[in-house]
Amino acid sequence: MKIAVGSDHAGFELKKAIVEWLQRNGHECNDMGPYTDESVDYPDYARKVAETVAGGEADQGVLICGTGIGVSIAANKVRGIRAALACNPEFATLARQHNNANIICFSARFSDFSTIEKSLENWFAAEFEGGRHERRVNKIEPCC
Ligand code: RB5
DSSP states (O other): OEEEEEEOGGGHHHHHHHHHHHHHTTOEEEEOSOOSOSOOOHHHHHHHHHHHHHTTSSSEEEEEESSSHHHHHHHTTSTTOOEEEOSSHHHHHHHHHTTOOSEEEEETTTOOHHHHHHHHHHHHHOOOOOTHHHHHHHTOOOOO
C-alpha cells in the first residue's frame, strides 16, 4: 500500500522507526516530514498527510505527535478523512473494522514501540466490516 506519514518534532524519532517498519513490511512510504527534530506545528503536517490521503495519492496515512491527539483533531478537519488515535492494538483493529479509518495516529510520548508495531499489524490485517457500520460512517459529515 502507499502510505503517507507525518509527525511533529515530538513524533520525529518514532516516525523514522515507523517508516522503517512500513518499508520492511512491503509498503511504499511517502515521508511528508518533518525531516529534523526542530520544533514545528503539528497541524501543518497533519494537513499535508490528510490531504494526500483524501486526494487519493496515498491509500492510508500514519500521523504521530506527542499524544496523537493534536494530529487526530487536525487531520479530521479534512473532508473524507477518518483519523483514529490508536492507544492499543485493539483500537487499531476496530478503527478499520467499524470506522473505516484511513489515518492511524500514534502517541510518541505514551506508547511503546512494541504496542505500535502490533497496532500496525492489526491495522493492515483488519478490513472494514460494512453493513451497519457503513450506515454509521456515512452519517459522519461536516455539519456547519
Ligand atoms: C508538542 O509539544 C505537543 O503539544 C504535540 O506533539 C501534541 O502532543 C499535540 O497534541
